[in-house]
Amino acid sequence: MSVSIAALGGALLGGVLLVLYFTSSSSSNPKGLPLPPGPKGLPILGNLLEIPSDYYWLKFDEWIRQYGPICTVNLMGKPVILLGSPKVAADLLDRRSAIYSDRPRWVFASEILARNMHVGTIRVGDTHRRFRKAIHAGLQPKALSSYHPIEEKESRVFLKQISRDPENFRSHVKRYTAAVILGTMYGHQVSTFDNDRFAKRIFNSASIFAGSLAPGAFLVDMLPWLQYVPSWVPGAGWKKKAAKWAEDDRVLYTEMTEEARENAAKQTSFISEGLVDNQYGVTDEELAYIGGTISQTPDTLMSVSSGFMLAMVRWPEVQRKAQEEIDRVVGRSRFPVFADRANLPYTTAIVKETCRWRPVAPLSVPHASTKDDEYMGYFIPKGTTVISSIWSIHKDPEVYPDSDSFKPERFLDKDGKEKNTEESKVLGHHLYGFGRRLCPGATMADHAVWLFAAHNLWALNMKRALDANGKEIIPNVDPLSFTSGGEASHPLPFKCRLELRPGVKEFLEDIEMPGSD
Ligand code: HEM
Secondary structure, three states, X not given: OHHHHHHHHHHHHHHHHHHHHHOOOOOOOOOOOOOOOOOOOEOOOEOHHHOOOOOHHHHHHHHHHHHOOEEEEEEOXXXXXXXXXXXXXXXXXXXXXXXXXXXXXXXXXXXXXXXXXXXXXXXXXXXXXXXXXHHHHHOOHHHHXXXXXXHHHHHHHHHHHHHHOHHHHHHHHHHHHHHHHHHHHHOOOOOOOOOOOOHHHHHHHHHHHHHHHOOOOOHHHOOHHHHHOOOXXXXXXXXXXXXXXXXXXXXXXXXXXXXXHHHOOOOOOHHHHHHHHHOOOOOHHHHHHHHHHHOOOHHHHHHHHHHHHHHHHHOHHHHHHHHHHHHHHOOOOOOOOHHHHHHOHHHHHHHHHHHHHOOOOOOOOOEEOOOOEEEOOEEEOOOOEEEEOHHHHOOOOOOOOOOOOOOHHHHEOOOOOEOOOOOOOOOOOOOOOOHHHOOOOHHHHHHXXXXXXXXXXXXXXXXXXXXXXXXXXXXXXXHHHEOOOXXXXXXXXXXXXXXXXXXXXXXXXXXXOOOOO
């Protein structure tokens, strides 16, 4: 979920600040247990001023290293719990998901803009349950397999774009992600990114949603009664903006849904299937908003895909090893397909390591608790915001030794077969979150990124750029070479040379480029 991830990483502080206002004060702690340890902070403000406005996951990581994998940050007297190891996060968010599956309250973004129909930000309850059921119905294994041809085709369009215009690879990645989501969700064929009817609008809508989750963006988040003040009252101009954005989204989601209905005869999709007799158990309007939420995901896919390219440029020996595997298994006389995955464990391990090494959602999306709880001798009051610090979880030295190095081998056993970690049975990492809020698009996203990676490795040499003296420029990959703030954490622009591998050009001749609509 891009918006949300994006937004939510960025919105983290907004979320926790909101909790200050909405937390129930009815907690009881009869045993007098302490909260998990944490930095002392100032009177009244607590640790508020110690949290930087950018890259705050790095500060949280320092505290996790200092105080342990469960620690408390004090924000104006209210606890926010940080979880910093796979074990602790799984203990609470997976094993006690009945308690830890709520979200903090976002009045502007979730209630006003998304009209309580953004599945990633709504509070727990019946609507959340029904919406997730609907998403699972639309993303069951058979549907996911029917999406592979779209992901394969779009990976090849991407390669053709690279062959013509390698310099602008970032915008081609962006188009790839929009094309995959709009193709699979609505049966919509994206033309060029700029000419497409929906592609720009979904990124724009995601960015507005992300911005509106940002801390302090709208006072109504702190003072919910403001939503009832008429818009002609001085200072209530934000209501007009909200109404326009909400209406733009409604129109966009409705248009996309209608297009899915029209496309159904030639290309079924997540939405077109859901429209048949309301078989996902939600109304047409709810389905349109579920689709709208999902249509905000290309940004996260884009972050992982470009992170993969950066890693390949930085570590050419990893790239070469994967190319040897692909050449041996797939050969040079056809493109890779999803069915090759079972025989390409090293390529799969690269995708896992990309997700682990620089998680695009370093703080995932905040959860909130709905009951008082005890854990490891600590007290966690009802209504507490609980943040799984994916950044720290992916750097747990016990589970991921030498965590700053890019090592796909950590996901392989001694025979080179896939190996996962104890808490993350299938993926090996926790990029997609936990428990009842676990990303329902995780498998689909994983497949789309895998196909992108396999096609790139098969078709391209991803080389370092050269400086004026012809010397290779080693790309910067330190944590600050990725973006911070309200978007999913992307690699900052980097230079590279993308060259077609021998024999690939001929294959690309047959790839049809979608025209503008
Ligand atoms: C690389 C791409 C993606 C990443 C990294 C990602 C990551 C995440 C994360 C971290 C969460 C929050 C988990 C938590 O609260 O514990 C989430 C939620 C969500 N994701 Fe994704 N996601 C991606 C792509 C997708 C796709 C492709 C879809 C749909 C097809 C999707 C749909 C959702 C939805 C609906 C939620 C909200 C779940 C809820 O709150 O119940 N995501 N995602």
